Amino acid sequence: xxxxxxxxEEYVNGILHGDRVTLSRAITLVESSLPSDQQLAEKVMERVxxxxxxxIRIGVTGVPGVGKSTFxxxxxxxxxxxxxKLAVLAIDPSSQKSQGSILGDKTRMENLASDKRAYIRxxxxxxxxxxxxxxxxxxxxxxxxxxxxxxxxETVGVGQSEIAVKGMVDFFLLLxxxxxxxxxxxxxxxxxxxxxxxVINKADQENVEAAKRAKKEYSNALHLxxxxxxxxxxxxxICSGLMNIGLxxxxxxxxxxxxxxxxxxxxxxxxxEQRINWMHEHIRFLLESKIYQSxxxxxxxxxxLPEIKNGNYSAIAKARxxxxxxxxxQKGE
Amino acid sequence: xxxxxxxxEEYVNGILHGDRVTLSRAITLVESSLPSDQQLAEKVMERVxxxxxxxIRIGVTGVPGVGKSTFxxxxxxxxxxxxxKLAVLAIDPSSQKSQGSILGDKTRMENLASDKRAYIRxxxxxxxxxxxxxxxxxxxxxxxxxxxxxxxxETVGVGQSEIAVKGMVDFFLLLxxxxxxxxxxxxxxxxxxxxxxxVINKADQENVEAAKRAKKEYSNALHLxxxxxxxxxxxxxICSGLMNIGLxxxxxxxxxxxxxxxxxxxxxxxxxEQRINWMHEHIRFLLESKIYQSxxxxxxxxxxLPEIKNGNYSAIAKARxxxxxxxxxQKGE
Numbered sequence: 001x002x003x004x005x006x007x008x009e010e011y012v013n014g015i016l017h018g019d020r021v022t023l024s025r026a027i028t029l030v031e032s033s034l035p036s037d038q039q040l041a042e043k044v045m046e047r048v049x050x051x052x053x054x055x056i057r058i059g060v061t062g063v064p065g066v067g068k069s070t071f072x073x074x075x076x077x078x079x080x081x082x083x084x085k086l087a088v089l090a091i092d093p094s095s096q097k098s099q100g101s102i103l104g105d106k107t108r109m110e111n112l113a114s115d116k117r118a119y120i121r122x123x124x125x126x127x128x129x130x131x132x133x134x135x136x137x138x139x140x141x142x143x144x145x146x147x148x149x150x151x152x153x154e155t156v157g158v159g160q161s162e163i164a165v166k167g168m169v170d171f172f173l174l175l176x177x178x179x180x181x182x183x184x185x186x187x188x189x190x191x192x193x194x195x196x197x198x199v200i201n202k203a204d205q206e207n208v209e210a211a212k213r214a215k216k217e218y219s220n221a222l223h224l225x226x227x228x229x230x231x232x233x234x235x236x237x238i239c240s241g242l243m244n245i246g247l248x249x250x251x252x253x254x255x256x257x258x259x260x261x262x263x264x265x266x267x268x269x270x271x272x273e274q275r276i277n278w279m280h281e282h283i284r285f286l287l288e289s290k291i292y293q294s295x296x297x298x299x300x301x302x303x304x305l306p307e308i309k310n311g312n313y314s315a316i317a318k319a320r321x322x323x324x325x326x327x328x329x330q331k332g333e
Numbered sequence: 334x335x336x337x338x339x340x341x342e343e344y345v346n347g348i349l350h351g352d353r354v355t356l357s358r359a360i361t362l363v364e365s366s367l368p369s370d371q372q373l374a375e376k377v378m379e380r381v382x383x384x385x386x387x388x389i390r391i392g393v394t395g396v397p398g399v400g401k402s403t404f405x406x407x408x409x410x411x412x413x414x415x416x417x418k419l420a421v422l423a424i425d426p427s428s429q430k431s432q433g434s435i436l437g438d439k440t441r442m443e444n445l446a447s448d449k450r451a452y453i454r455x456x457x458x459x460x461x462x463x464x465x466x467x468x469x470x471x472x473x474x475x476x477x478x479x480x481x482x483x484x485x486x487e488t489v490g491v492g493q494s495e496i497a498v499k500g501m502v503d504f505f506l507l508l509x510x511x512x513x514x515x516x517x518x519x520x521x522x523x524x525x526x527x528x529x530x531x532v533i534n535k536a537d538q539e540n541v542e543a544a545k546r547a548k549k550e551y552s553n554a555l556h557l558x559x560x561x562x563x564x565x566x567x568x569x570x571i572c573s574g575l576m577n578i579g580l581x582x583x584x585x586x587x588x589x590x591x592x593x594x595x596x597x598x599x600x601x602x603x604x605x606e607q608r609i610n611w612m613h614e615h616i617r618f619l620l621e622s623k624i625y626q627s628x629x630x631x632x633x634x635x636x637x638l639p640e641i642k643n644g645n646y647s648a649i650a651k652a653r654x655x656x657x658x659x660x661x662x663q664k665g666e
Contacts, residue, residue: 042649049647272642279641282652287620290656308612309605314382316375319615323623327663 005029005037011044016051018147020119027121030138035293045138048145053271055087055149056258057140059165061191062175067201068154071175071241073112078247079150080117087119087148088112089139119148134285137168137278166194167277170267171254175201178214196257197235198222199250204240211238230266232257291326300325338362338370344377349384351480353452360454363471368626378471381478386604388482389591390473392498394524395508400534401487404508404574406445411580412483413450420452420481421445422472452481467618470501470611499527500610503600504587508534511547528567529590530583531555536571537578544571563599565590624659633658 006014006025014022030041062068072088079086090109113120121139140151155165166172174195192198198218203211219236227233235253239246261267291297300322307313339347339358347355363374395401405421412419423442446453454472473484488498499505507528525531531551536544552569561567568586572579594600624630633655640646 042653046647046650053644272644275641275644275648276638279648279652279655282649283624283656284617284621286652286656287624288617290660291616291620305609308608311386311605311608314379315608315612316615317379319612319619320375322612323616323619327623327660330660330663 005040008040008043008047011040012047015044015048015142015146020146023119023142023146024121026142027135027139030142031135033289035289038289041138045141048142052141052144055144055151056171056254057151057153057169058254059153059155059162059169059172060175061155061162061165061173061195062201066175066177067241068175069109071199071201071239072152072154073109074241074244075247075250076109076112076118076152077115078244078251080115082251084150085117085119085148086150086152087121087140087143087146088152088154089136089143090120090122090154119143119146134281136165137281140168162191162194168274170261170270171196171257173250173254174198176214176218177202178207178210192222195234196232197237197250197253199246200236200238201241203238204243204245208238214238230261230270231264232260291323294326294329296329297322297326338373341373341376341380344373345380348377348381348475348479353479356452356475356479357454359475360468360472363475364468366622368622371622374471378474381475385474385477388477388484389504389587390484390486390502391587392486392488392495392502392505393508394488394495394498394506394528395534399508399510400574401508402442404532404534404572405485405487406442407574407577408580408583409442409445409451409485410448411577411584413448415584417483418450418452418481419483419485420473420476420479421454421485421487422469422476423453423455423487452476452479467614469497470614473501495524495527501607503594503603504529504590506583506587507531509547509551510535511540511543525555529565530568530570530586532579532583533569533571534574537573537576541571547571563594563603564597565593624656627659627662629662630655630659 004025006022011022011026011029015026026041026044029037029044032038032041060068060072069090072090076086076088088109109120112118121143123136136153140153143151151169153165153169155162162172172195174191174197176198178200200211200214200218215236215238222234222236237246237250237253239250241247258267261270304313304318308315308318337358339355344355344359344362348359359374359377362370362377365371365374393401393405402423405423409419409421421442442453445451454476456469469486473486476484484502486498486502488495495505505528507524507530509531511533533544533547533551548569548571555567555569570579570583570586572583574580591600594603637646637651641648641651
């Protein structure tokens, strides 16, 4: 990374001029774990931060097979045709262990990827399961500084990734299918409670009736939840990413949401809370980086590792010793 | 917590004598976020640690609706009848936001819970989505020290909880259903790759044929993965927790696995790696606890919070200042 990196000025200027190559390289810089890269990344972030924030940030989630890529491709196309500058932070569908996909994923979002009005950034391979990297928030802010005014963040499925994404977006959209049997299978209640809209995808051809029924059932189920503090009742809609059905309505709903939330103050309040959480996340990130970058600690860990392995030393006692040693060492460094 | 807590001796003696009330209180102590509780918890852990480790640790996962509770209840019953002492670390099905369950969960595992040969510990309410608390590993070790020799750790669904649990168990069992349509829907590939056995539940009555077909399909799908480094090919089986079908075979398989892995050295090697990861987790936990327990930092955060909120201060710059201040302060403390 070091050799290929640009200067602070080059990153900042490139980003603020909307240069995609520089933007991509800046995101790579932000994702780097090299201390020198991290320092430079922080400086760049600092300088472009005042130019960020002017987008609508949308999280899109759903289990594998729900048609996320197709939805994002069609929905994204609609947005760029409306004149928006769209950035998609997409998960990489290849799994951690095997290289390929057992479902035989083809190249995703080919159409949108070749559209000059959109920018697609896959999350780095090897990122946490679910696809949200520790640096997705920074990537989003960089995209905003580069002039993108709608950001879609894609996650797969049902877990902590969604909590992370919910903590950085304005609107959280859950894609589902009209399924036989238990309508809620595969998606945790906690995720459904988080969503601002539940959209039943693949509502085309012979699936339309099932989708309408599912819409009704979900609407009933969602009514059992308490109203959200922002006064928004999660909407249930149907669409087909493949056949371009219902996408216009989804965008209208999101626009309504944004208007209403800006009006009642929730939009800004939510972003305020997110900024605070971001600070806490970065505190954790920095502490962890620092202890593992300390030469004293690295050496000490090498020394005790065999004894930890065979259980002669207790993992928690040694962890405490290492932390104490690290904190003591700060005197000299 | 403070007032109700026991002395170090009382915790240690109670646990080593297999006293359930003390065990439960010790787990509560371990889960406490009070610094004084944490210190005591660490001492207790230290002392009982040499008595831990002598169990088979099994992770059980699957999406909501797959029948985890019923499976664990029947499987657990089988194990206690074989003479094992069983501890179940179970997730709490109530969601984070709404108090109840929209699916109307009844009290779970009633049968097993009333069986004196088993010990069931629900994870604390408000734990991370997925139900693995930061202290599940410690709870497991305490159960072992109290004499339990089979530990089942239940998680729901498909995300980072499963990675966490995989990092602390010997055997990872994934429950699935024979479903219409995409057989892999709702479970991420990464999870399937992690499992040592994929068990199709609810294989009873009119579902038997579908379960057999699903077994075949999953077996074919799993063959596309590379062999695991430990030489084990994940088994695909069918069972019915409700009707007590196939459970004996599952236990036999797990015993075979354990024998084979002890034989080829993987069992111990895996536990060695887990100990190292535990140390790293505890390092992160301690660092985070310490910075937020610092009075200087608490006060400073109060001071800057308004400016972070409204975006006048950058969250990452302030995070760095706070971390630097915290590390500097270590001189004096």
